[in-house]
Amino acid sequence: MEVKREPLRVQSLNAHQLLRGADLEGANQPAHLEGTELEQYVQERVLTTTLDSTVAWARSNSFFPLAFGLACCAMEQFHTAGPRMDIARFGFEAFRASPRQSDLIILAGRVSIKMAPIIRRLYDQMLEPKWAISMGACCSSMGVFNNYALVPADKFMPIDVHIPGCPPRPESLMHGILKLRKMVQDDPDLGWRERYDAYGTEEVLDVGTSSPEPAPEPADPGAVVSTVPDDQPMRDIDGA
């Protein structure tokens, strides 16, 4: 039996017809618009933008913060994710447990001298693009703990937004995150992170350049009872 294939109607429409609103039925839309009517019709239905701003718009509405707190500010950070403030409204609710999955680090609390290199390492492990928020007085200006034990975050890593307060209320943190969202949408890269040598710091596994591992030797046929034929090496568990 011969199957008769008809081309989809949408494929047969050209762009001119699509802009004029010709749909599959071809009957619901005004078929022929001309002049100012056509221009108005196009303006109502077509949006032009750049890829950069579209990507920035997507990024700025889906931050993945690092699940990480240093001190009392972390309590307010939890409440920001809670039902009253509910930053899930803006798409920031997915707190990731690994720096490799997150793109926003919120320094919620005081940074001690001993903790600073660890935090810098967490920041370095995050994949590009990444942003940092310094939450509270302690990690911006050391606040009431301005003594031998603490170090301000600006000393060792680039901070995009500082949120004052001791601790800041959840509204403040949300306001700061929204400021960061605005910053990401307007100008994702202000170019000042180079000062901290903070580009290209991701730790990437060196694959491909090293020689592949030699295939495991075939098992001794007498020693091991196996359903795998002996001339086939055992496959790696991830099937590489």
Add this chain to the structure above:
Amino acid sequence: MPDATGLELLAQELREAEGEDAVLETTFFRGRGTLEIEPTHVRAVLERLRAAGYAFLASVHGVDYYPHEPRLGVHYELLDMGRVDRITVKLRVATDAPEVESVTADWPTADHQEREIYDMFGVVFRGHPDLRRILMPEDYEGHPQRRDFPVGGEPVVFTYNERDALGPM
């Protein structure tokens, strides 16, 4: 608490056992008995107090008496858990030779507390099994809880002084 008379009796026992100079002073203030002892006798005195019932070393503290000399002090808080009775043993050492014998061998709980006193005040405990800094980074210089240690730590970076703090950009 031992009452004032009991404290004097305890001090007299210690003097008879360890020598007249073992206990320098006794203080009874607001129901709290304190023995101030010579630093060289610390292990023997604590052992005798343990035999007298104070078998639990509740805590070890460091003190800086600046500007009085000898400046550094170490306090041992002992607890008799049977009678719910406490006594404080104090000793003082000078900053130029801040050495005290460690009591970690007798009281294992003193291990980390002596490390903290070494970290914060610079009192060296002779015979401590692992006398390292416990809170500050290992390459830190100075002992930050001494009274003459500068209070302000890192200068805060603002826009007007960022070149001084972070170097040329």
